Amino acid sequence: MAEEQVKKRVGIFSLTCDEGCSIYLTEIFNQKLLGWLERADLVYFLSVKNKTDFSGLDIALVEGVVTSQKDKEELEKIRSNARVLIAMGTCAMSALPSGQRNTFTPEQKEEIREHTETYGFLPRALALKEVVKVDDEIPGCPISEEIFIKTFERYLT
Numbered sequence: 487m488a489e490e491q492v493k494k495r496v497g498i499f500s501l502t503c504d505e506g507c508s509i510y511l512t513e514i515f516n517q518k519l520l521g522w523l524e525r526a527d528l529v530y531f532l533s534v535k536n537k538t539d540f541s542g543l544d545i546a547l548v549e550g551v552v553t554s555q556k557d558k559e560e561l562e563k564i565r566s567n568a569r570v571l572i573a574m575g576t577c578a579m580s581a582l583p584s585g586q587r588n589t590f591t592p593e594q595k596e597e598i599r600e601h602t603e604t605y606g607f608l609p610r611a612l613a614l615k616e617v618v619k620v621d622d623e624i625p626g627c628p629i630s631e632e633i634f635i636k637t638f639e640r641y642l643t
């Protein structure tokens with residue numbers, strides 16, 4: 487009897503962003519998911535499923551920017567539960583556009599201080615790699631379909 491292939495546990499996460507990459511990802515999944523389901527188990531993707539357990543992941547795909555303490559703690563938790571963590575989209579790689587505030591003058595920072603304190607924002611908006619080890623990155627805003635497929639399939643094998 488053929489040995490059953492162990493499926494990779496995959497989670498998809500959103501930090502601060504417009505979730506454009508994960509929305510685009512649902513389009514990619516529409517085309518490719520049936521083939522991938524033989525090799526992947528989508529255990530966490532709040533856009534399409536209502537599961538909250540993401541322990542023991544093989545692959546974590548993370549979009550968005552680390553703007554708040556909550557984002558930072560969530561990213562650290564994802565990292566500690568994932569063998570491979572992939573930054574998905576240009577904002578996760580660069581912290582922009584949220585990171586524009588990192589270059590504000592002291593006067594501009596004072597203007598937004600009340601807002602940043604109210605929402606628990608960090609002093610600087612951070613790219614994922616400034617907080618945790620990132621194993622790979624998929625550029626684009628939203629992500630490049632071609633690079634996503636190539637990168638994702640590499641980690642599925």
Ligand code: SF4
Nearest residue numbers: 506507575576577627
């Ligand atoms: S990279 Fe662009 S599309 Fe993707 S989540 Fe960030 S802002 Fe949205």
